[in-house]
Amino acid sequence: MTKATGIASRLSKAGYRLTPQRIMILDAIEGASGHISAEEIYQKIKALYPGLNISTVYRTMELLKETGMVTETDMGDGRVRFHSVGHEHHHHLVCSRCGAVIDLDEAVLAPLTTLLTEKFGFSADLKHLAIFGHCKDCDR
């Protein structure tokens, strides 16, 4: 109930109820460094509050995504990861052969999003993108 107070109040101001489950989930996300999976959030909380259900975690993440407080990234390992928004956005180059991950600054994709807006009136949601391919070492 400490660190997540800011996000929590934003949630309640947006018209959503502040349940203990949500508060604990928010805490878990804020407390986590970097990316965290739904299962990890679930396990963290279950230690203190065994009543929590995994589907509540998924539904809360859905909510946080919609309200833009969290982003979702599929790093290709069969497990989606979440990341609280607030710091600069960044992207990932994921090598599908060796699994290496290269971090990519948001600026690299800026020209693309601009182009999509101008040409198609489409505002791309590229807060946290994973691009698959082959890294230098694995390239044929």
Added chain:
Amino acid sequence: MTKATGIASRLSKAGYRLTPQRIMILDAIEGASGHISAEEIYQKIKALYPGLNISTVYRTMELLKETGMVTETDMGDGRVRFHSVGHEHHHHLVCSRCGAVIDLDEAVLAPLTTLLTEKFGFSADLKHLAIFGHCKDCDR
């Protein structure tokens, strides 16, 4: 055994066995116009050959992806779609609010892939990408 002969021989030349299941799956993909899901492939074939197992379809698609004969696209509807390579690649702008899909020419992403190669030595595999966001009508 008719249309897919070309792809089939490519498969066998690559050192993979040509099983009846694989031939039927290749036929189904070639026969399909545009995108097709694993379930659709499965149902198509099961009518003629009930012995087929769905996991064989998935494993074959994995194989075809690796050998670059097929691309995979997640259109955000909870069902991945496949598409045989050979025609020009294209991409999709998917509106996460109304579900509209705008087709995008490959050329639009060419500058990005070039940049990634030059700057990071990373060859991005952007044969069939779905970019999520909001379309003109759904934009806030």
Added chain:
DNA sequence: GGGCTTATTGCAACTCGTCGCAATTACAAA
């Protein structure tokens, strides 16, 4: 054609994520 080797298949069990529904509960209003 017949045998041998190893890739491939079918099966069953599993994981991640979603959904419908009934029970609970946050929060606004009295």
Added chain:
DNA sequence: TTTGTAATTGCGACGAGTTGCAATAAGCCC
């Protein structure tokens, strides 16, 4: 503080996709 009600939760069942393992069979060699 009590009540009313719609949002939220837990639960169980489901759907998509993956995996380990034993049985099968494609394709090579003779």
